[in-house]
Amino acid sequence: MAWNPPGKDCGACGAPTCEAFLARVRRGEKALPDCVFYPTGTAPSRFEGEARHSGRDVLGGEYDFILDPLPGEVSARKIVLPFRPDLVEKWGIAAGDIVVGRPAGAGCPVQHVLSVIRASPVSGLLTCLVVGPEVSRAGEFKDVEAYHIVGFEGIARAVRCEPVFGMRQRFLPGYCMMNLTHTGVVNMILAQSGGLHVRVEDIRL
Known part of the structure; x- marks a missing residue:
């Protein structure tokens, strides 16, 4: 094989390590x-077609924009704080780990499987990608049970209007599996070739 993965063992492909991924490639x-x-910079779609967004969520509420992944990532970045932030240091949670839990602070009933890309043992904040249950079935994971959603970061795709700095x-x-509108304060906007790189914090449903 002419190309090898970078050895980050992120699990986003569904294999627990890069070596396990390569073994699966060899087996077809x-x-x-x-x-x-x-x-190529992006993961292949696992769906037959592109996701369609009507501009209204499951409850009929309108939203201003959709938050898509940054280039080369599988989801918008999700910044979370476990109900017990001390577990980040106690369990040694670090980049590459798979964490599962429910965003109970926001009242979401769906358990999420997250691939950690940055972990702070000081604040307990985890910056993650949402990778889906297949990844947690494939190997070891750490169950924090419940967490608060602190923020999101990704590329904004305008529906009703573009993000505005300082606005909720x-x-x-x-x-979002529930197709449910979130609200948050836009506190970073960077114009990039792929679109507006946005961070949104103080998340509420």
Whole structure:
């Protein structure tokens, strides 16, 4: 094979490690583009078609924009704080770990599987990608049970209007299984070639 994954063992491909991923490629169970770091820059779609968004959520509420992944990532970044932040230091949670839990602070009933890309043992904050249950079934994970959603970061795709710095706006995380509008304060906007790189905090449903 001419290309190898970077050895981050992020689990986003569904294999617990990069070596396990390569073994699956050799057996024909996976393809190199299944790695989110493959040079194309994006992971292949696991769905038959593109997600369709009507501009209204499951309750009929309108939202201003959809938060899509940053280039090369599988979901918008999700910044979370476990109900017990001390577990981050106690369990040694670090980049590459898989964490499961429910955003109970926001009242969401759905358990999420998260791939950690940054962990702070001081604040307990975890910056993660939402990767889905297949990843947690494939290997070891750490169950924090419940967490608060602190923020999201990704590329904003305008529906009703673009994000406005300092404003509380309604948005939809592109992966939200419930198709439920979130609100948050836009506190970072960076114009990039791929679109507006946005961070939203003080999240409420």
